[in-house]
Amino acid sequence: MIAQSIVPASGPVDVAATIARFQADADTSLMPFDEGVLAIAASLSRRLATDAEARTFPALQALAFWMRKAELLRLRDAFRRLEDASRILVPRGTVFHIPPANVDTLFVYSWLLAVLAGNRNVVRLSSRMSRQGSLLCRMLNEEFHQHRDGLLARNTIMLSYGHDADISAALSAICDVRVVWGGDGTVNAMRKVPLPAHAVEMTFPDRYSWAALQVDAFLALDEEARDTLADQFYNDTFWFDQLGCSSPRTVVWVGEAGRGAQAAAQFGDAVAARIRARGYRVDVGASLAKRTFAYRAVLDQPVSRVSWVSNELAVADLAAMAPMDRGHPGGGFLFQRVVPDLSEIGGLLSSRDQTLAYFGFTPDSMRAFAATLGSRSFDRIVPIGEALRFDRYWDGYDLLAQFTRQVTIGSSQS
């Protein structure tokens, strides 16, 4: 079994030998929020924030911001509050991460939360790495090697391999937690690979996300505020070609129908202007896939009209809020509908729906809305502009808590 090691060193490696060495090096005394780990994370954050090439990738800057020192200390304090006199949290052991093939920053979030919780980590990386993914790996390697005690290098392996079930099985056999990102296909494939009896698993299947905007609140915005909102929506939608699970695909306008149509048209133009300003393009293949998808949607879904605001932004008007199959081509395709009240979408939601990005609603009204949904959907309801902001709470899990074990300490009742 040969895999390609990427971090902490690059080159082909024998998987069995790598696992043996990884276990021999086991440093099981690490506790959550170790000072050394915090220092390395903060240093990586600075590196990302200052490197000239990294600065050209907004998703890397968002990552750098998320893992800066002050933020990590806040995370530590929040984590400490989970503990009390009768309970401490300890690492689970080894976490095996299978990040999505192409949301190329996610593996760092998944890895870092597990490291912060004090775990040792095995990360399976895609062999089809983008420029920003490769840049991240290079920086991780530089960071690891600067810290001569080898604290992280000993406790982290990142490698890539093809669809080799034997390697997945060997890595699964040594883990205490398996984290499967990357959609239904990957989850179903990994479910066939056994885990140790005591191990736990978190799965992140394909998800679908929405945006909801309050019509009158939008129309009340001045031009500058509209552009800002359009820019935030652009970030939510186009950073990962609209294929990030959290990127909005259906936009619901809440208000009176005529004013809603007016708001939707203005918003479409504003978003198209931001797309132009940011220089976002789709290639021929993506454009053709989007056209084919649009025509199929007209036949198969309650779409009354598809319009191309630009080559990068197609908008399909829904004739009714009816169940939809949630397929999507990516690359700038929005379903939209004006409804008198947000409650109209409640009945359509399912476990596929993940994030609702909102504008013009109060957090209290969103809280009340979420409480009407029962178990149906939405793990995250966030303002527009924060749809892709990664958080320890994801898909309904508290990742930090999942990466630890709760040890309870009783006292005698006398």
Added chain:
Amino acid sequence: MSRTIEELLAAPVFGSSQAEKEATLLPLLNALTAHHAAHCAPYDRLLAGTGATRVASRLADVPWLPVGLFKSHELVSVGAPDVFKVMTSSGTTGQAVSRIILDQRTADLQTRALVRIMTHVLGPDRLPMLVLDTKSIIRNRTQFAARGAGVLGMMTFGRNAVWALDDEMDLDIPAVEAFLAKHGNAPFLMFGFTFMAWKYFIQRLADRGLDLSQGILVHSGGWKKLQDEAVDNATFRARLQAMTGLHRIYNFYGMVEQVGSVFLEGDDGFLYPPAFADVIIRDPETWDEAPVGTPGVIQVLSALPHSYPGHSILTEDMGIVHSVDANTTGRGGKAFTVIGRAPRAELRGCSDVHAFAAST
């Protein structure tokens, strides 16, 4: 003056200028748009749902359907009793295939169209035929459905067919030499798929000194595999002529979604639309017609499809129009070449993108 498709099929197949084409094809295509809108409810819904122009004022405005739609939907403009034949495209296992529904009339039009095009280069008589393939493709129909169907279709234009390759795909020299001894001194037909013809026939002729100077080679199937071997049309032609004296070589571009509307190579190496069809190259950013000399996505127009709304189709191929009405050897209209398949979508996101790509 407007002409019927029957009149157009009786007219010279390659002579019309672009202006004549606009004048004769536009009313026929507009009538087909109206016919399909009236008889194919999903097509009517697509026109409404995409805000398409129902009566175009120029060929470039005739509404088109993406070719992928024929893989996911059965679009038909005739009632079930009138269905004569269902054509399916080639496709590797697991890939969706196009399903094209033909009535008797459309099938007849396709046959007559193909006869008009082929007799233009072959003459009126059925010629002795050398098939540049192996007979096993028609014995083993499930494995080579498309190749077998293509060869059988062309065999109607030949007689006394001889297969140039044996079951092991080796050049059957005795069979080829016997064929040439008998038929090599008068015009004869050769047909094969471009890649097969190159790899298993031309490459293996080596220095045998075969005289194919009386032959007429018709070949199709695309250049993608040959591009990997750095063989373009000019190389293909030059090598054949130098090795065998063969100079009448005609590549063609066509698809199952528009059978009969074949774009046949002229003596200058460019493809030309027949009288009842046209090609439009679209800029993949603006989707307007691309200027001459600029590559884009190929749209094909055909006045033949009556039983299904396939008279205007946006393909997933890239092409380029090199000139319009510039040919001096009797071919009018657009001279174009096919560059190859449009590259697959390269999007990021969660891994479902690959599942999506695989299902299209």
